[in-house]
Amino acid sequence: MAKMLYRLGFWSAKNRIKVILGTIAVMLISSIVAMSMGPKLNEETTIPGLESIQTMGRMYQEFPSMIGQGKETQLVMKAKDNETLSSEANKQLISAELKEVAMDPEVSSVVSPYDNQSLNADGTIGYATITYRPGVEVTDVSKEYVLEAAEGLRNAGLQAEVTGNGYVSMEIGGATEGIGVLIALVVLTFAFGSFLTGIIPILTAVIGLGTGVMLIIMGSNFLETPSFALSLASMIGLAVGIDYALFIISRYRQQLAQGFERREAIAIANGTAGSAVVFAGVTVIIGLAGMSVVGIPFLTAMGLAAALCILVAVLIAIITVPAVLSAMGGLIKAKRAKRSERSVTHLKKKNRGDKWGRLVTARPWLTVLLGTALLATLSVPFMHMETGTMDDGLKSTTMTERRAYDLMSEAYGIGYHNPLMILAKTDGSPEAEANLAKTVEQLKTYPNIGTVTPAVTGASGNVSLINVIPATGHADIETVDLVKTIRSHTAEIAQQNHVELSVTGSTAINIDISQKLNEALPEFCLIIVGLAFVLLVMVFRSILVPIKAVLGFVLSLGATLGFITYVVQDGHFQNLFGFSGESLVLNFLPIMVVGILFGLAMDYEVFLVSRMREDFKKNGDAKKSVLAGIRHSGGVVTAAGLIMISVFAGFMMTTDPSIKVMSFALLFGVLFDAFIVRLLIVPGVMTLLGKSAWYLPKWLDRLLPNLDVEGEEVMKEVEKKHHQATQSATEFYEAIQ
Template identity: 45%
Template structure:
């Protein structure tokens, strides 16, 4: 159920966004005087190319979750990746087909009467005004973005991961009422007993050895009681339960599991028997620890992947570094917001969170994968238009303004739609769905409206021509990808240059 809901949530969000980008480019081509069929083809060849690359980044990030080694996370990642693939195919096939069948359906009533859009030319709009505002004070905007997102990311340093169970469900559910009744009657640890399996094959007296292990574990601080031992038919393997004094997701319970396991070597030496601590509580603790250990390596791989992919797309060294830095800021700020609400309880009542505690262990690493893909989506759609303007002769600052003139409104609308979709899942009764919906909503908010709309133009303004520089040897080694399909739109800006190359003016700057 959780896997299908997550796939639906992500597929709906990116599907609307990708269709919006293609339709927006179609309207732009119609405004340029092209016939409907030609405009649809150009939209598929330009915005469609960007959609393919953007979708590819999301698919890679989600499919990459399989390397973590957790079957449930692999299933969630692959299912969500499949939903994204379908969204890309719809944007490339169904959307252009619908535009061909009803060419004027995306036009306003006035535009339908004319049969075309009025060409906007170079008239300023909200995007250009905002870009010029940032370009006039790039240092101030940059410092404000970094400081604000850095402050929001601070709670992420206190991240505690676990696997919330029935205690995280609404009090109206029978599962939560049963959980509370058991906790009140028998203690909070009764809902999460530890299962101990004793292997006494190497002991002289297996039953006495198993009893010694049970007595030692029962005497451990934090253990309320142990159940009678049950032996197998051969009498050399025993099974019993140990009830902790604290709830399954309490930090004290985690410490208790580690303490019991630390006693294993001494007990084996004294009794000749060894044991394992298992059961749902211990397994959830182990999974949480494994995912917490995998979070930093996975985040590192994602950042390196972002650097490589964007280096290929933009044929630049510093633009990918800036994009990866912005991605880190937005994802850490989102994790900080999740910790503040779902772990610390800040504003939890407003979101219907009835029980705070550890963050679902699958959630942070899943959030990182999804936010990476979405962040690269907005980076490609926004910065590709800036690069296109730059390689066609515009100065760096003017290229930023041109990129915002064409793309800012669409990116803002796409982000608003995605935030609305993700926010709609915050009301879910499933703890994980609620947490991921909130985390994705704030992550898109931070990435689209703070990082891409403010930090990106501020950094590009400070870098100038250097933003688009690429070492000559590296440029020859990288494949050439014309994500925006600029070769379909206009010829190169000067003889011998290639709009898909992106090196001409950057190399001129490097030689000066």
């Protein structure tokens, strides 16, 4: 692979103009096609086959009127102090504003709070329901009609807020991510010592991300794709796109410093660092695509979307970046050698100047124990992690949908946002109605019940619907316990009352999805860890190094999930990180973190340890090879980690709680893995292992394919080429003598 990438780098450098124009053309064509097709993203996070989803299907058969005909927006209103919405003045005011909303051609109906019976007990709070035509995507123009009505009500002294799926939508990008990119640019400028060189990874990553996003939009027309998949793909694609370009450019500048001609230096960088980029990209892709083994459609779509962005980032790094480097010519300077490196006592002073390397290798037991103890401590909260979903109650109070959420909670109770729908099937006997009434009364006796509505009979006559409003919110364990309590008594009720109960509704469905995801997590972890071990054995030709890498990944994973639990669920440091309240951990977050962090952890492992192996094969000194790995790759891994953190920090500034918690998890996952595991624990362990780190049974060495991530074959080809050139020059000189 390394030789192929070497030749690809040389070809790209030689045909730089064609490659750059071709890259831009691909992005433009994909953009035109994607925009013409339009995005078909959805908010669905369901799992086919769950009992609660099957119950939902039966409910719709009995009560077809409950099937949504179009997107809805709720205009939530609260009267002034000492007034009610039922006063004549408020009625006229609200009716006038709703008439203006009804003028929107996309609106199919507007129902006032007086017609939908939404006024609360004291008549101070209610909401109007605006329904849009089926199949219509609510535009900003349509939203403006509602926002103007809300503003009119506010000017009259009422509180008016807007919510609903016709108004609130998942963010798929915004200006906040630009802040992270600016921070990344500062890191790159500092790392390269040049603003011009630092901006290249940003530009190539943005081109790759743009192409990847357009391909995802096209793919959403053929595969059910949740909207948050686009946000996740953008985060990962942008971060790795910058990092991969960073790795290749850094190696290119090192080769220039060694005296290689520019095209040759580009080709060598592509064959060596490019090989590591390809391997790192493949591991991330495997981790993301591996989400499909769980058998959950929305996770599969999310993983494949992000994997597509990674694939584009890899292609941009190994094809376009070499062309850009060639086009920049002498504007990109060689890496400046330190004064110690130019000294006669080169090796001695270089080691003396390598402060971090000397620090972690001088006391390896201490560094390993400190790093391990820190991550193990951070992992402790993971033991009581509870997963679920997030809603508008976790958004900032500066947002109208959060204020609407709070108004509805004030009016109808916190459980209003997470109702349980219970389908009750009777046996059709003369006592069926009495048995059903008895069942309803029994439900009222369960703990944490808010209200229970009378049963409504469906079309068949023997199936009824009972609505249960919990006394607690969706993020409370008591709500989950209530669902479990109802289900645990279904057999007893069926035997005593001859009524079969099935629980559904968004809350029950989300509880079932969370349980399914939690059950799939151990299996997914085993697959990922096993795969990591096999891949690393092939890369490093070692048994102990892969074991160390896998254990390091497990440590950083545990610390990440533990810290998420500590902040998001337990409520610590919420103001510091911009969270607006305690919540269950997002149900698909653990699997997502495993898949992504696996790939990123292997990135840093490969770039750091492959350089150690390269040096060890040259001099056979284990400790010096650790120092060499830190010296050559430690700075690049540090810069790469800071770039990842910067990009994820930009996404953390979003207002959507789901995106915020995803970026928060990835930010600290990278922080723990890059800076504690790879730059603290790994050098310490490698020092302790010494030469035994590189032991591999000879029979296994013969069986394994040689991936050549260090680019040994490339350097052999370069030496061969130079030898041939020198021989030809010598023969020419001898011929003219």
